[in-house]
Amino acid sequence: MVVRRWMLLVAVLMSLVGERAVADAPPAECSIAAVDLECEHLIDPLGIDVVRPQLSWRIAATEPQRRALRQTAYQILVASRAEDLDRNAADLWDSGKQETQSTQHIEYNGAPLEPGMACYWKVKVWDQEDVASDWSQPAQWTMGPTAGGEWTAPWIGAAEAKPESGNAWDPWFRKRLTIDGDVQRAELQVASVGYHELYVNGQRISDTVLAPAVSNHRKRARYVTYDIAPALQPGENVIALWLGTGWSIYPAYQTDDKPAQPIVSAEGSIELAGQPAVDVRTDETWLTHPSSNKLIGTWKFRDFGGELQDTTREVPNWNQLDFDDTAWQPATVYRPKLAISAEMVEPNRVIESIEPVEVVEVNEGEYRVDMGRNFVGLIEVDVEAPPGGSVEILSSEMLESPCTWSLRNTLVVGPSGQGTFRSRFNYHSGRWLTIRGVSRKPELSDVRGYLVRSDFGRTGQFESSNELLNDIYDTTLWTLENLALGGYLVDCPQRERMGYGGDGHATINTALTNYDAAAFYTKWNQDWHDVQYDSGYLPYTAPTYWGGGGPGWSGFCVVLPWETFRQYGDRRILEQSWPTIERWLGFLEAHSEDDMLVRWKSQGDGIADQWAFLSDWLWPGADGTNSGTRETLMFNNAYWLYNLKLAAAIADELGKSDEAAALRQRASTIRDAVHAEFYDADDHSYAGGMQAHMALALLADLPPEAERPLVMDRLEREIAEVRDGHIHAGITGGAMLFKLLMREQRDDLIATMATQTDFPSWGYMLDNGATTIWECWEPESGRPGHSKLHSSYLYVGAWPIMGLAGIRPGEEPGFAAFEIRPGIIDGLHWVKASYDAPTGHIESSWRKQDGEVELTVVVPPNTTATLHLPTSRKITESGKALDQAEGLTNVRRSEETTLLDVASGTYEFRWPVD
CATH class of the missing domain: 2.60.120.260 (Galactose-binding domain-like)
Incomplete structure (x- = not known):
């Protein structure tokens, strides 16, 4: 009995000591923090008109060396005064502790918001061990007149x-x-x-x-x-x-x-x-x-x-x-x-300064200024001229012409004989300026240029061991930045300034992969809704109406919201787009016979009939509009199927199961008719094997299941053998070609096309002095009168990150769960890439060295990645077998690949070169 009492006393004392130790220990620190707060995809926006705005943040690691970090809950406070928020008084909304991993598009659910209100907010999060973080830095938004509300000013x-x-x-x-x-x-x-x-x-x-x-x-x-x-x-x-x-x-x-x-x-x-x-x-x-x-x-x-x-x-x-x-x-x-x-x-802002590299006198009193590269934006020119005289400043994108596309400015100089022209309500486009009417030769310091574009942030970075690929990537993004003016992507900034849907296909994945363009595409999406006719017809450009096209132009109204949703996970863009999509599909149905589209004419939009039913546009050697050819009819019907396929996926996301089933049933009937009409069974091809048409057929699931590998093989032969490794596709069709090849992980075929330097290729443009991507593959002597700064072939800019680095959306939109499928191909020694996703910073970099492939992967906190490794050989992570490494689960092996799920953290994989 004494022993038992003694043991009880010891236990009590030990318990008291333990409680004292716990009481004296510092509180556990949260391993994560909420950063980069946004409201409706924007940082501290003023004057929004959404009455239930969506709030988002990213999760950062406070202990970067740890793996498998995640948010298990959050709490949002919203106050009408900054000082109230500072003392945690939330008179507008206190969400309470919400047990969820969600960090994106959290809908405000507090007191009604009225025009003119200021809203200050912050968030704290709980980590995987249920430890709370400190409150985030505060953010804010203000309310403007709301949609449907009364605007009183005349x-x-x-x-x-x-x-x-x-x-x-x-x-x-x-x-x-x-x-x-x-x-x-x-x-x-x-x-x-x-x-x-x-x-x-x-x-x-x-x-x-x-x-x-x-x-x-x-x-x-x-x-x-x-x-x-x-x-x-x-x-x-x-x-x-x-x-x-x-x-x-x-x-x-x-x-x-x-x-x-x-x-x-x-x-x-x-x-x-x-x-x-x-x-x-x-x-x-x-x-x-x-x-x-x-x-x-x-x-x-x-x-x-x-x-x-x-x-x-x-x-x-x-x-x-x-x-x-x-x-x-x-x-x-x-x-x-x-x-x-x-x-x-994001508004238009000056993003970068452009300094001239040369001033030469071309005629007496006439000077040409070389700005070093083609660019779009504002110019400033200091001049001396006779008092009261006029100075002309002409813009050109071609060395041999002083003025292209009628871009010209005039400065009337006052009594002092000195003055400065400054762009204010129009913009320059070109590489060269010609200055006439001045009294002296301008100095380099007298001329200044400024790139102007919508001020969205850069999210993608890429470099590799191939300098040509690096140059193509950089030139592609430079071109895209010069086209992003006014909340939509123009086709060309000097001649048309139209927002073409066909060109939208060519640019959207490049933009989404390299820039924080959620607000940009949300705005452009509304422009497409605004231009739709009562019949369901959509002009080929938005918000600008004018210009030719066909189903692949107007049908961007389906592709834009779907691709934006996949990248950012904002379901509202699908909800807002559904009525437009339904009306558009109704228009297509009304212009079909026997389960196939038929060529339509101008819809009262001022476009000549020959421009009203285009398919792919400006492939190498393309001549005329091609709107009445059999190849065009095949392409446009395949695109109809592609629209139906994406519309059914959108209906699924919106819970419209009946509509989704009806769309798939309709697509099945159309597919049978189109395949029967256009498939060459002996050649396993459509449209004589044209790259764009074959790729679109595969994207739209046009071939029957048993025929798809044969069609894919035929497409590969068309690229590698018939075209000797060169691309033979245009604006919309080329975008489809790259989309398909990235889906199929055929980075080898893309690399073959992307690294050519003879005609037609991106390298050929660069070798011929291009500083921006051209409108057509041909040089000026081949197709005179075309733009030298254009959206045509910018789809190549998505591939380095989505293909070679392999960073791409997964089954779950918005990069809460994503894929990394590195394209480790012959001819490249290393690739280094990153993407700042809506959920955080992702890296995928690989190198071939000493008979091994070394792959570095960074997965941001509160996310998971499915990693596709192109090997079944022995793989280690930080020197450990995969089943012994922290953060790796669900390893699946096949004869040629290894798949595994990766929690947040930084990983170093190695395996022998196959």
């Missing part, structure tokens, strides 16, 4: 008057207001048809340019929200606007309820300490005056022109408080029927 403009020649001078506007108190917060929403700049008390508000994003001005205008509080002062103030003509005169946007000139509508509120808020809105009391700037050109095909800037018309201090505006005229009120919505996309 539209104003200058008095409508047709100038005697050319365009009207871009107008200025001013409004004085008095503020009796200290400003606490002030935002102004500015919607315009045409471009605008905003000033408060002479201070330019925002570093954005060419605002707002381009929209279909038959139906919509977008407002930009500006924080004007820092520029306001107690007492008298002046708000000023400078409008630029731009898209306001674009022929396709003209309607009877608005003038063919820039107009603006602005409204906002200035919150004061202890005083009623001061409302600001445009109306007839604003004053207007012509500026010193006007558009040169007609803002349409081949004549987007430039700007005339007349320094003799400049009015110093026109936007400042002490300016005498008594001679200005009252603004004219207009009443267009336009939906007004928020510009929820």
Whole structure:
């Protein structure tokens, strides 16, 4: 009994010691943290119009050396004041602890949000051991007028008057207001048809340019929200606007309820300490005056022109408080029927400076400036000229021509004989500038260029042992960046500036793989909805209407939301797109006979019939429109099947099982008819083996199951033997070819095409002096009159990361679970790549060295990867067998491959070179 009591006493003492030790130990630290907070794909957006916005964040490791880190729960706080959030008081929403791994697209579920509200938020997370993190850094968004809400400010403009020649001078506007108190917060929403700049008390508000994003001005205008509080002062103030003509005169946007000139509508509120808020809105009391700037050109095909800037018309201090505006005229009120919505996309900004490399005199008083590479954006040119004289500044993308596509500017110099031309409401495109009318040769320092594009972030990085591939990759992305202006991808920035759906296929995977383009494509997706006709027909460009195409152009309305959803996991884009997709498929059905599409004619869109039913476009040696050929009919019917296939997948995601089943049943019937009509059983081919047509047939599941390997073999022979390793596809078809070959992991075939240097190839373009990708494979002598900066063949820019590094979406959209399928091919010694996914930083880099393949993989916290290794030989990870390595599960082996699931962490794999 004594022994038992003694043992009990010892146990109690030990327990007390243990409790004291636990009490004295520091609390466990969370192994993860929430970072990179976003609202509706944007960082701290101002003036959104979504009443239940989606919130997202990434998970970072606070202990990077650990593996299998994950979030098990989160808590979000949203407050109407920053100081309340600092003390964890959430008057708008406290989500409570939500046990889930979800970090993306968390829908706000708090108190109703009203226009003008500020919302401050932060999040904390719990890790795999249920340890809570610290609160994240705070983020914010503000509410603008919401969709469907009342926009109260009238539209104003200058008095409508047709100038005697050319365009009207871009107008200025001013409004004085008095503020009796200290400003606490002030935002102004500015919607315009045409471009605008905003000033408060002479201070330019925002570093954005060419605002707002381009929209279909038959139906919509977008407002930009500006924080004007820092520029306001107690007492008298002046708000000023400078409008630029731009898209306001674009022929396709003209309607009877608005003038063919820039107009603006602005409204906002200035919150004061202890005083009623001061409302600001445009109306007839604003004053207007012509500026010193006007558009040169007609803002349409081949004549987007430039700007005339007349320094003799400049009015110093026109936007400042002490300016005498008594001679200005009252603004004219207009009443267009336009939906007004928020510009929820990254604005245009100056991204990079371009310095000239050479100035040469080509004729007496005429100088050519070489900017070193083709680019799109703003230019600044300091000049000396006779007082009152005019200086011409011409843009060209061809050395032999002083001006291409009518891109030209004029500066009228004042009495000083000196002046500076600065692009304001139009942009340059080209490599060379020709300057005429100056008194002296410009110095290199007198000329400056600036790349301008939508300011989305870079997410993909790639380099390899092959310098040609590196150059092609870099040139492709440089080209794409020069096409991303105004919230959509233009086909070419100098001649057309159209948002072609066919070209959208050629660029979307490259853009999604290399840039944070979720907001960009969400906006462009709405543009496609806006241009749809009541019949379901879609023009071939959005938001711009004009231009030729066919099913593969308009059908981008299905591909865009699907690819964006796969990359970012935002299901809303599918929900918003479904009505447009249904109407589009209805249009196709109405233009079919005997289960096949038939060629349609122009749909009242001003396009000649020959341009209304194109298939692939601009393959090597292509001649004419090819809209009436049998190959075109085959391609377009296969594309119809491809649209149906993706639409059925979208219906599945939306829980529309009946619709999905009906779409698949319809596709089955069409597939039988199209295959019977176009398949050459002896050759196992469609369209005589054309690469694009064969690839699209396989993507659309056109061949019966037993025939698919034979068709794939025939496609391989077409590439490797018939075309001697060269690509023989165009814009839309080439995108389909690369999509198929990446799906089939035929990186060897892509590498063969991508590393050619003779015609046709990307290397051939670079060897012929290209600094941006051309519109067609042929050099200028082969197809004169085509663009030298174009979206045509940019699909090659997705392959280095998706193919060679193998980073690609998995079964679960948005990269919560993803795949890594490294393309380890002959001829390459090493590849280094990374992708900043919506869920975090991914790396996949491999090297062949000393008879082994070394593969480094980084999987971000709270995600998993399925790793496809192209070997069945002995594989180690950090020197250990796979079954002994932490973080690796579900190893599956076949004769040629090994698959395994990989938790978060950094891994080093090795295996013998096969």
